[in-house]
Amino acid sequence: MAMTAVARDTVFALRRQIAKIEGTLPERLEAPAGASLDTHVPHNTDLTFVRRGLAVVTPDAFLQTGAARLDGALSGGLPKSALNEIHGTETRDAGAVAGFALSLISLILKQGPRLPVLWVGTSEIFREAGFPYARGLHSLFGIEPEQLLFSEAPKLVDALWVAEEAARMTALAAVILEIRGNPQRLDLTATRRLHARAQAAGRPVFLLRQAAEPEPTAAPVRLILSPAPAAARETIAGPLAGSIGRPAFTITIGKSRTALPGQFTLEWNPDERSFEERWPQKEWTENSVPVVSASRRGKDPAAAAGAVLAFPAVGSPATGDEPSPGERAAHLSPRRTG
Incomplete structure (x- = not known):
């Protein structure tokens, strides 16, 4: 998406540069004091001057x-x-x-x-x-x-x-x-x-x-x-x-x-x-709308400080069911050296 936006801006920049070179880019000009670019256009009228065609266009044209x-x-x-x-x-x-x-x-x-x-x-x-x-x-x-x-x-x-x-x-x-x-x-x-x-x-x-x-x-x-x-x-x-x-x-x-x-x-x-x-x-x-609906009973209060709930660890053996040393996993055995 970012590359598409960059490419679009690049194309617009190139088009604008080409329009400047060809002289087709409209430019706002102010008539000099005491002069008018067109006898049919009032002096105080905002003009758009197109260089290539030497045409004067009034705002009514848009x-x-x-x-x-x-x-x-x-x-x-x-x-x-x-x-x-x-x-x-x-x-x-x-x-x-x-x-x-x-x-x-x-x-x-x-x-x-x-x-x-x-x-x-x-x-x-x-x-x-x-x-x-x-x-x-x-x-x-x-x-x-x-x-x-x-x-x-x-x-x-x-x-x-x-x-x-x-x-x-x-x-x-x-x-x-x-x-x-x-x-x-x-x-x-x-x-x-x-x-x-x-x-x-x-x-x-x-x-x-x-x-x-x-x-x-x-x-x-x-x-x-x-x-x-x-x-x-x-x-x-x-x-x-x-x-x-x-x-x-x-x-x-x-x-x-x-x-x-x-x-x-x-x-x-x-x-x-x-x-x-x-x-x-x-x-x-x-x-904008809320992503998650609010609770009907109001806000859920936080648990009181010091309250601890103990849960047995998943997969932990019960007392008396510990494996013998020979049945321990390999990664729990001491590493051999020498």
């Missing part, structure tokens, strides 16, 4: 999750006009991956126009993972059922075609493409087409991958997601024992523009429609 540490590691958040990968470590994590994707859609609809969202998948993935519960869309994410459209394709090639055509449409708030495993057709060329059309339309495309291994794609961000245990519900009197609180997700950055590693646990607040980061100490205190 979808901020609300978790400061995660947004900082992603250099502002998830890019809105791009392809973003969300990996589920196992097939049984499909519900958590779908919940996280719907949380991101809720943030998009909260910040911008409430346009419909298209969810594309194959018959296999919908048969295995199912569809979101319509009544839960509004209560948990503030999404009306008629805003979420589904396209079920019989084959992967059909799902890719639908996703590519939908990615260029500005009448959609976002496009979700859900794929299982590592199909050969979902190669670098296919993801480049999705990423290019998302950039042209200015809309995000979320690629949900269930039980898939990381592989080269055109997506600038890859998040590896797994469900986290829910904490107890908060009440006025404190945490309610035995209750189930807000949904939580464990997020690991597998790929990003800044090549910064990190792992975060986020809770989704359905009332505020926002994420909140759960700190490790809070998670430990809320989910």
Whole structure:
């Protein structure tokens, strides 16, 4: 486990060094006094300057999750006009991956126009993972059922075609493409087409991958997601024992523009429609349980001082049963010398 962590940090360090050499690493710059880098951007606006393309990007180009540490590691958040990968470590994590994707859609609809969202998948993935519960869309994410459209394709090639055509449409708030495993057709060329059309339309495309291994794609961000245990519900009197609180997700950055590693646990607040980061100490205190149940009669008092209980030694002969000198064990006999 330690070697895996060291290898991962080494890979991120190499990626960051390569990004610096190629000039693709985003850098925060402050415009000089009395000058502006772009006539269309106010002077007091926080800018992100990408050296290679000489492009100026405003903070509005990123979808901020609300978790400061995660947004900082992603250099502002998830890019809105791009392809973003969300990996589920196992097939049984499909519900958590779908919940996280719907949380991101809720943030998009909260910040911008409430346009419909298209969810594309194959018959296999919908048969295995199912569809979101319509009544839960509004209560948990503030999404009306008629805003979420589904396209079920019989084959992967059909799902890719639908996703590519939908990615260029500005009448959609976002496009979700859900794929299982590592199909050969979902190669670098296919993801480049999705990423290019998302950039042209200015809309995000979320690629949900269930039980898939990381592989080269055109997506600038890859998040590896797994469900986290829910904490107890908060009440006025404190945490309610035995209750189930807000949904939580464990997020690991597998790929990003800044090549910064990190792992975060986020809770989704359905009332505020926002994420909140759960700190490790809070998670430990809320989910900790005693290893051994306490005695019903209270603590067991220590024995009184001086009380000694004698037990016969195991295997010791009784009185009168001692072996004769000739029957003693060899290791008990005196050692011969000379």
